[in-house]
Amino acid sequence: MQLSELGQDLARENHDPLRPTQMRRNALALIAVCLAAMMFSLEISSVPMILPTLEVVLHGDFKQMQWIMNAYTLACTTVLMATGTLADRFGRKRVFVVTIVLFGAASWLCGLASSTTALIASRFVQGASGGAMLICLVAVLSHQFPQGAARARAFSAWGIVLGIGLGFGPLVGGAIVALSSWKWVFWVHVAIAVATLGLALAGVRESRDPQARKLDIAGMVTLSAAVFGFVWTITQGADIGFFSVPALSVLAASAASFAAFVAIELRAAHPMFDFSVFRIRSFSGALLGSVGMNFSFWPFIIYLPIYFQSVLREGPLASGLSLLAYTLPTLVFPPIGERLALRLQPARAIPAGLFTIGLGFLLMRAGSAFGHGHALAVLPGCLVAGAGLGVTNTPVTNTTTGSVSADRAGMASGIDMSARMVTLAINIALMGSLLVASVARHLQDALGGAAQAVSWQALAARVAAGNFTPGDGSIGHADFETHFEPYFETTARAALEAGFNTLMLYGGLAVCTLAVLSYLIFSRRPTR
Structure with missing residues (x-):
């Protein structure tokens, strides 16, 4: 894509003479927005790759690893709906610049963290600034490229870069931790933030809304x-x-x-959430598509690196390469999703995409159960699940915003993003709890006859994090290590594999259930 063409298109559409300064500012603004999108998406998909490393280096436990991810998503949820109002009132460029600075500073603090508590606190700041940055960059694009082909190209470039960050994040995280230190998974964003800040100051035009609503x-x-x-x-x-x-x-x-x-x-006179939109069946059916993706695909990416590294015994770099089978289809299949939505209508395309994600999870479950510990056995299921997400995501976004009037599209988009983040946070916690409970049950079945005083929950949490050391005083049985050391690792690895089989089954059944509900809501007769 020629960035200068965007400036030319914008000048033609506004019937103004071609101005090199305007062209240059538009190009700089677009690059700034794309770099900001890259930071946000990389931070979501690269950090799961280093969780096994963080658990060892920072002496954390499984629950703390969950909170390292959930602090980011919960903070995003907190600021999503407020940021648009703040940007409208105080200036979109000003708020965008502030969020870039905060994201870079929080990334620096994440790399400096010497404990899980410090890292979780820094991740909360990083998530809040990242969520605000995401909302601001959409507002900046909308103002900088208000209409026509230039707007379409700008939003297309932003979407492609966001997808690249999500798709290649696991590989980037795995490569960094294999070749350098986990700290650089965070510190790389400091350099990107500095470049983004300079471009934003030079290229983004300030804008405000004089009719901005009160902050809810x-x-x-x-x-x-x-x-x-x-x-x-x-x-x-x-x-x-x-x-x-x-x-x-x-x-x-x-x-x-x-x-x-x-x-x-x-x-409220101007609510953050206008619940009346849920009466629109196309909006509600598409919103279940958002929820379905975050009951399955996205929370599972948090735990999948543990599966590849601890169950299948892959290194960080090999694990990142394997995860490409899960993430790359999300970049390839969105155009197919758009065509399906046009041909079949969203009422069929969105449930079909959710069913495809569910099929992928069930194929992963079969491959894990019968593949004898080989990554090749689960990769077909990863590909199918990623393809399903690629088919679903674009129709969901287009339908939630397109099913309401233009003046309510921002509110509808905010509900969609909030639903995604809320269900993601809940399912990160829920999948972690299911994994620990399943591992505890299998460990107790295998070892419980000879160890009555062991805290199976504490032991299972360590195994779920990839720690196969038999035990210490914290699990309640002083002689546990002596009794089970010869064969504990084999037993623990088998229990962890069984736990992941449970997660794959949960993800598959949950998303298929939501696919059925989405189809039923789409098919419901509209109310008078």
Whole structure:
């Protein structure tokens, strides 16, 4: 793509003389937006590759590894709906520049972290600034390229770069940790942020909305509290007891926060979430497509590196190459998804794409169960799941925004992005809990007859993180290592493989169920 062509197209469409300065600023703004998109997407898909390394280097446990990822997604959810209002009021360029600076600073702090607590805190700041940056760059593109072919090319370039970051992130993370230090997985964004900042200052034009709405602080706080409480309950419930007083108290507070959020949005003059759009069957059916992808494909990418490295015994670089089978189809198949949506209509294309993701997960499950520990046995399922996501994603986005009037498209897009992030955070926690529970059950079945005092939950959490050391005093049995050291690694690896079989089955069944619900909602007769 010739970036200068974008400036020429924009000048022609506005019936202005060709101005080299305007062309140059448009090109610089587009490069800045693409680099920002690259940072955001790389950070999502490259960090899972280094979680096994972080668990060893920072002496963390499995739950802390989950929070390293969930801190990012929860922070994104917190700021998504607010950023658009802030950018409209204080200036889109100004807020965009601030988010770039914060993302670079947070990335630097992530690399400096010497404990999991410090890393989780830095990841929260990184996620908040990343989510805000994502919303700002869409607003910047919309203002910089307001119409015509130039706008189409600009958004196409942004989407391609975002997809490249997601697709090649696992390989980038695996290569960095294999050739250098895990710190550079974060520090590479500092250099990109500096370049992005310079380009944004030089190329992005400032814009504001004089009719900007008030910031919905009450809605932000109640929704964030509801999601955080629910995720905390899933993550910590196995240790403290799901029916214990602390767990039930947090769950009750989470439910109360969600009820308060709904009440606030229903009474607001300009709500952050306009629940009336859920009456539009095309919007609701497509939104289930967003939810389905985040019940299966995206949360599983957090744990898949552990499967390749700890179950299949691949190194970080080989694991990153294997993960390309999972992510690259998401870049190749979106054009096919667009054609299917035109030919079959979204009502059929979106459920079909979700079913394809489910088929991929079930193929991975079969390959893992009968493939005798070879990566080639699960790669076909990875390819099919990635193809399903590629087919689903574009029709989902187009349908959620296209099913409402133009003045509500931003709000619809915000609901779509929030639904994705909320369900992603919940399913990262839920898949982790399922994995630990399944590993604990298989370990107890294999070893429980000779070890009655072992804390199976604590042992399973270590195995789920890829730690096959038999045990120490923390699991409640002083002689455990002596008794089971000769064959513990083999047993633990088999238990971990069985746990991943459970996750693959869960992902497949969950997304197929949501495919059926999406089809039924699309097929429902419209209300009068």
